[in-house]
Amino acid sequence: MATTRMHFSGQLSDLDLRHLRVFKTVVESGGFAAAEAELNVTGSAISQSMSDLEKRLGFKLCNRGRSGFSLTEAGRQTYDNTLELLASLDTFRSQINAIHSYLKGEFRIGITDNLITMRRMRIVHSLQSLKRQAPEVTINIRMLPPNEIEKGVLNGVFHIGMVPKFRTCPGLDYYPIYDEQWGLYCGEVHPLFSVADAELKVSDVEALDAVEAAYAQPESIREQYARFKTSAIASDREGTAFLIMTGCFVGFLPTHYAEGWVEQGVMRRLLPEEFGFVVEYVAITRPSDMNNMILTSYLEGLRVTK
Template identity: 55%
Template sequence: MSRSDNLLPRQLGDAHIRLLRIYKAVIESGGFSSAEVILNISRPAISQAISELESLLQMRLCNRGRSGFSITEEGEAVYQATLQLLSSLETFRAQINAINTDLRGELNIGITDNMVSMPRMRITRSLAALKQRGPEIVINIRMIPPNAIETAVLDGQLQIGVVPELRTLPGLNYFPLYEERSELYCSDTHPLFGRYDSEISEQDLASAEAVLPAYPQAAEIRQQQAGLKASASSTDREGIAFLILSGEYIGFLPTHFAERWVRDGKLRAIQPGQRYFHTQFMAITRKGARTNLVLEAYLEELINTERAG
């Protein structure tokens, strides 16, 4: 590609920042396919964005093709510069928010899917309390996979996230929120539905087609799923419910999420005394982030909901 002294315009707009965010996600996920889940956009759209960024910068950022995905030396330098830029943007936002002593601004929060039916509504109760303290606060919620939430909190797109406890990243603070129980379910049209638990053998479960999550799982969860016949997957728990309700698959669902269908006789738990696991959900924030009064107020309200029980 040809070079020039001024590759970028004098003013970087939202469109340029968007391209850099897409590029960052591609590099951190190791390719276009993996970035689809994080970004929630199609692979062709990601490819077009990277090509547009390469054209703008007049350099090859990454290699892709039959030989696989890899970052170029120039691409690594651009990635590091992108991290600095996005961090500076978040610092600016935090500094401006700190000026607002009347709790004005935005709360950007990312939440793992299908938690709204949790019996202890700490998230909704704390959001209500925050809104009462700052009526002008704008609350933005994104329902995205846990790894995408971690990435967005780290680069400042989100101020706080709610994710299952799978790993501990050095750049994040963790606050315990919920413990969630999941059990193994089948629908009323599945062959196992009408059988007593005592009649269902290990071989019956091993031969039944199962839907498994297409996202990282804790060791306890993987152990429970190890003996199942994985023949379908889903990127979220609503997708798992769809497949179980089809009558063709068994799979694990949170008990609070499955309760509506159990109550209506559409689902039943299989051997709930044996086939279950617990997931701890955590609130996460970025370490070292500048003072943000809106975020601090929300964290205070989350702590208050724990005390209230």
């Protein structure tokens, strides 16, 4: 018997949009189980929503089972189309809000960890400005590694991201926000912790076991790490701090992040004139998102905040 191929027809309903948002979250979470916490619903509810969506569209979106979660080719195309659709809805909502002379909706931000200790709190103050100007806007912040934030801004998951500028990506606009000073540190039980600065030799410091950063960095910073004997690797600055505190390693940290431990006497910066570098932090957006009035308002606050 011949099978009748189904095609999507009829009006796009609120239920369709809810199913598409569930599908988007499942894809970005990497599967049904991980999406439960993000959506705050049961696995059976997610499974039912996905099943209803597949029936509505007329094709299979994903494979799930013992082998894990993966998208079908149709699922990958549907995910891309869903991102475009939801981004268009955000733009439409923002434009309609502008007609009513107030801002309303969700503002999604991706931020790299551990910037809260920066003395120049431009992110804090610009968020404060947005909330005061647009009290009905819902602010949604996620803390992620820089590469995931870049990807999120490019595909519309985030309206804006705050990342170190290690490279430039086509399709993104960049707005400078911070210059972050980094220094070399050891912990209080490290053999060099109590050695006077005048007695420290560069060659002795360079011979120490050091923590290397696992993420991509420009060559100028890599040259600083290359001066040491790498015997540990950390994916982020908190992991580096843990290893420094063992007293077995030296490692680079942002000075604002390490400041509290230095004041407590559990960390020490080594030869500041010799070891250190500066990382530029930027806000990133997509040029196509500049019609979003919430984003435009936030960027204005970010520019005027010192």
